[in-house]
Amino acid sequence: MRFGYTLLCEQTGPRDLVRYAAAAERAGFDFEVMSDHHSPWLDEQDHSPYAWSVLGAVGEVTERVDLMTFVTCPTMRYHPAVVAQKAATMQILSGGRFTLGLGAGENLNEHVVGQGWPPVNVRHEMLGEAVQIIAELFDGGYTNFAGSHFRVDSAKLWDLPERRTPIGVAVSGPQGVRRFAPVADAMIAVEPKAELCRAWDAERSGIGEEPSRKLAQLPVSWDSDRSAAVRRAREQFRWFGLGWKANAELPGTAAFAAATQFVTEDDVANGIPCGDDVEAVVKAAQPFWEAGFTDLALVQVGGEHQDGFLDAATSRLLPALREAAPG
Secondary structure, eight states: OEEEEEEOGGGSOHHHHHHHHHHHHHHTOSEEEEOOOSSOSSTTTOOOOOHHHHHHHHHHHOSSSEEEESOBOTTTTSOHHHHHHHHHHHHHHTTSOEEEEEOOOOHHHHGGGSSOOOOHHHHHHHHHHHHHHHHHHHTOSOEEEEOSSOEEEEEOOSSOOSSOOOEEEEOOSHHHHHHHTTTOSEEEOSSOOHHHHHHHHHHHTTSSSSOOEEEEEEEEEEOSSHHHHHHHHHHHHGGGGGOHHHHHHOOSHHHHHHHTTTOOHHHHHTTSOEESOHHHHHHHHHHHHHHTOSEEEEEESSGGGHHHHHHHIIIIIHHHHHHHSOO
């Protein structure tokens, strides 16, 4: 299993994100993923810079780590033809280290363009069309497309990378797997469900020469003071336990604050490793490799608490995780 570092735009400003990206590479992480939000989940997080500008800078200060959006919604804030152009450019700038992670999005971020928030089945239809458009543009040449949700009129990517940009798609159940496994290079999920990994591999059987990557994410609140770690996790990450169906529908930070007002510190600590117990992090990560995931990105809770986490990752966390994980 490979272990990654999350550049969480909702909790950190752009200059610090770039600094942490360079530090995470030095710490020994295998890859780095970046969220792509217009808004934080909660007011307490207090940040949300434009991910694609930050990614360009991250590509310049790193040399080895793979980079990925985790994830970009290519249907409302961004037209899929524009996403394809951004991804191809990022692949060139990074020297072939970029993967385009895509998902159906959240109301929190997409409502800002004033087009309303479609029901989930429509969002998945839109994502399906978007992936088709992006893949066709990655093929080179001119693309024309007339679908139920998008039109593309004679679009072409004039700067294509030597290595085609891989596409990852976020899924949560069998319908998403059936729709996207045949057309994506990697699976993204938020829960350690073995059935998702098995179904994805079955759908991908016979496609491509290498096994498909399957990526997930694990929040951690690392701190030598466990009480402080728990308080911070509750303050900034209490939304995490709502589940993706709720997270995709709520429209703003006030709604997330209201929905989580009765979440206790104990509730959060039961779902997020808090403190400086390495074994607790390993135990929380174990279900992902047991389920068949190949890549796990860690999220350190608290934008101003990255340096201590990265130090611990170098000396303690990554060695322990790699020793425990298969492969």
